[in-house]
Amino acid sequence: MPTVPIESAALRGVRGSTIRDLLAVTEQPGVLSLAGGLPATDLIPVDRIADAAARMIGQPNALQYTTSRGVSLCRDVVASVEGVDPHRILLTHGSQQALSLLAQALVDPGDVVVVDDPVYVGALQAFQCVRAEIVALPITSDGTNVGALSRLLERGVRPRIVHTVSNFHNPSGATASTATRNSLADLAETYGFWIVEDDPYGRLSFDGASPTPIPGERTIRLGSASKTLAPALRVGWLNATPAVVDLVERLKQSADLCGSTLNQLMVADLLSDTTWFDAHIDMIASAYAFRAHALTSALDDELGDSVEYTSPSGGMFCWVRLPGVDTSELLSVALSYGVAFVPGSAFAVDADLTDSARLSFATLQPDTLREAVRRLRTAIDDAAELRESRPTSGA
Amino acid sequence: MPTVPIESAALRGVRGSTIRDLLAVTEQPGVLSLAGGLPATDLIPVDRIADAAARMIGQPNALQYTTSRGVSLCRDVVASVEGVDPHRILLTHGSQQALSLLAQALVDPGDVVVVDDPVYVGALQAFQCVRAEIVALPITSDGTNVGALSRLLERGVRPRIVHTVSNFHNPSGATASTATRNSLADLAETYGFWIVEDDPYGRLSFDGASPTPIPGERTIRLGSASKTLAPALRVGWLNATPAVVDLVERLKQSADLCGSTLNQLMVADLLSDTTWFDAHIDMIASAYAFRAHALTSALDDELGDSVEYTSPSGGMFCWVRLPGVDTSELLSVALSYGVAFVPGSAFAVDADLTDSARLSFATLQPDTLREAVRRLRTAIDDAAELRESRPTSGA
Structure with missing residues (x-):
């Protein structure tokens, strides 16, 4: 040794x-x-998930490999949930995998990545793994500190990525206001960074209304079935411009070939049963x-x-x-x-x-x-x- | 854009x-x-897998997160299959994930990684992702070209990893001879590299006898349920010295938090039913x-x-x-x-x-x-x- x-x-x-x-x-x-x-x-919902498993396991190829992008049926259902074209969707092994693949796909050592302080530690680790230079901005009750971010950008700092948990932030609980979302999108367009809108909790709104996503083509949205269905399904997703989806797809292949066909079919079954x-x-x-x-x-x-x-x-x-x-x-x-x-x-x-x-x-x-x-x-x-x-x- | x-x-x-x-x-x-x-x-075996799913889904916490190392019950069963202590086992999302996490855990940019030529492309990609310097040695009918490897080592090249698909090689079909295995283990000990023995096919021996693993503490064995049970389970494993398991565990956490509890419980159920x-x-x-x-x-x-x-x-x-x-x-x-x-x-x-x-x-x-x-x-x-x-x- x-x-x-x-x-x-x-x-x-x-x-x-x-x-x-x-x-x-x-x-x-x-x-x-x-x-x-x-x-x-x-x-x-154990019984409903057991039912999905029993139903989907008999589907043709349910137990075979799938594509690195994920099972088409599930991508279609997620696209419909996200209100976008399926070409924007890639399925990941929980949204943590989307974070780590995005970090590898988009960040070179020394590139600046902006995070909220306090931070979701899983995001911090994913960016540290690719040796990003982390800049942490104290989060406000309106979400990411766009004032501090603007000053940073004016000083000439050029982040590759600004990461935030936009809704019911882990750990601070804050939700980005509409003004914060719009400012972030404008700054991303002007300065050419990617916004990673990490959103595992958006559907868990106490007043029943999920906040509107951060706008713009520079926003990469991450979603997950872990908090709404079950963590053990290990199905998350990324909703991004197709150029980003293509890059992440290449990395996903070398990371683990593909997700579980069965689990993705189960999530398709569960999410498409919209009344339930x-x-x-x-x-x-x-x-x-x-x-x-x-x-x-x-x-x-x-x-x-x-x-x-x-x-x-x-x-x-x-x-x-x-x-x-x-x-x-x-x-x-x-x-x-x-x-x-x-x-x-x-x-x-x-x-x-x-x-x-x-x-x-x-x-x-x-x-x-x-x-x-x-x-x-x-x-x-x-x-x-x-x-x-x-x-x-x-x- | x-x-x-x-x-x-x-x-x-x-x-x-x-x-x-x-x-x-x-x-x-x-x-x-x-x-x-x-x-x-x-x-x-669709029916047997459906049966495992139905049985395991009702287990306590079957649908929750598990540890980054994997479900204890499944690690115990895999350890028994591998004939080692469970502390040596970490479960991955297929053995491809073990390759990519090992590459990240052990290889710095510019480090030499030796592969067989022709190569399993998934391994090549995993090592390229961490910017390894790839040295490919023409594989022989006795497996990895230990003659060429010895000459390389004598010339002063110091690989971090030597990767091979030891049994029924993909794509060449070769199986490492006992002499090749012993030489590899000796060279690894002398020169301080890791052997990654990628072994998804070992159980699929036409004469019923699985070849003996490559010996030594510097051998990291990778196994998988994909070729023996079903790819969609996405359960692979790594069998290595605990120091390596600890490193990979840290990376697994930032890569995707953990595997699927349910799928790992299903694999435990299937592998422990040894008669079947x-x-x-x-x-x-x-x-x-x-x-x-x-x-x-x-x-x-x-x-x-x-x-x-x-x-x-x-x-x-x-x-x-x-x-x-x-x-x-x-x-x-x-x-x-x-x-x-x-x-x-x-x-x-x-x-x-x-x-x-x-x-x-x-x-x-x-x-x-x-x-x-x-x-x-x-x-x-x-x-x-x-x-x-x-x-x-x-x-």
Whole structure:
């Protein structure tokens, strides 16, 4: 075995996932986890998916290889969902694969990629893998910080890609306003960068209306069946100008030849059953809205003025600030009280997010969410006492 | 839209797949295709797979995300198939993904990667994507050319990886001898390179005995369910020293988070049913042996001394030489007679394989294989006439 590092230089630049390491600790019996990034298992339509599997497995070639672009039937259905021509659609192994293939297809080492701060860590890793120079702009409540982006562009910085989770942002919860979307599209046209609009949560809007996509030919939209149907289908997609689709198709071939024909046929079956699918989405969004409300009510009741949070309007996450609290320190105390969350610093690029945290309301029932917040409050009180009793010169 | 190339430098270095472009032409009605790289659709155990799907879909968390390493149950079953500890196993989206992740994990731009010539094009593309310097050594009937490799190493060349399809090589049909395997392992130990033993076909041995894997801690074995169960499961695996597994795991996370829990549970169910699986493998291998025999008998009958071929001892391919024939030119004539194959040049790195071709016997029935070879002979005769009648100064 070699004594020198065996990994490639590319891999040495990739941040390990604090979150993954954390999940190993938090997913212990007795711990109520607000830390996960999973959709609710109890809302996955198992019977309808089993039915799709049974029906599709007998289709001709359902178990063979498919094209790198994906099964035509599924591309057609996704195109119809996205309201575009099927030539703009390429199916990926979850939308994370679309991110990593786009990074490889479009970014050379040293190219600038702009991300939100806090960032979706999966996007950060995909861009780090191709040795992009990451520039992180503090996200606003209206989405990507187009003011800071404009100043960057005026200073002569020329990003290849600006990435954002446009709807119900992971982790900050923000949704890009119409003004932000239009500004982004205008800047992309003027300065020649690609917008990667990462949108796994758009359909999970609590008021039932999905926000309008970012306009323009320089927008590459990513979608996924993971949060609306089931993660294990591993079907995501990319909706982009055909020149980009062609490039990604070439890379997809060398990355893994193609997706699963069966799984893509299942997604085609499920998404094209629009009456069922729309009702299913309503059901998930209502359940998440109910859980989000339970979480924020509990935050109000238990923490009052000592917490600030963005009221979730969709998706799975609530971003909180606990002024004066170091949430990384808080976590170990919280775990001892049986509650887990992800500290803000896990999503930070340059921003100081020491006092912030991401709470997921997706997977716990309302009563359990309230109990989790009670435990969190006890942990906060305890951590405060600990802090006060600690000698200032101590570790 | 930009007028400069939009693709990254990495992508510009990747050879487009002649084979994929070709398949679009060859898969026309009325064309008997010896060109495909697919396993036989009629031998895929649809009912048993449907049964696995129905059973596994109801398992707890079968439709949730899994770990980047893969579902424990499936890793345990694969470890048992490979005869190793589960810590050595990481599940991938087909073994092509293992190739591309290994290339990213272990190879820096300019690092030397040694491949066989002719090469499995998917491996070539994966290494080109990370801008490896490719050195191709003419494969022998005993597998990788260890003589040429030794000379290369003695000249001071230090490859990071030596890649080979060790059993029933795609496309050449060769299987590495025991001497080749031992030499490779010794050289890897001495010179510190990794052997990637790409082994999708090992179980498809016509005499029932799978060759022994390449020994040593520097061997990374890749396996797949695509040729033994079904490509659409998209389950492959990597069997390597834990340090390599750890690196690939980090990349797998940024590549696509994880594989499909459901598909991996299905593979666990199918592979652990050893009585059924062994009988199933016997059935496929016998059918392929029968088809291979039909193909080579037809080659003998129709082409006699004008063809040389390696008698297949397993797998899906027969590599033929047609001395004096340019197989790329032959292909267009052959297509007009309703038969397709892949010209040798599609697999060539440096070697002149103009007079060679890969014939797949996997997907056609014996009678159809015989008819395909009859058409091929007519095309060869026709192409020869065409050549003789053509003015030497012509195009």
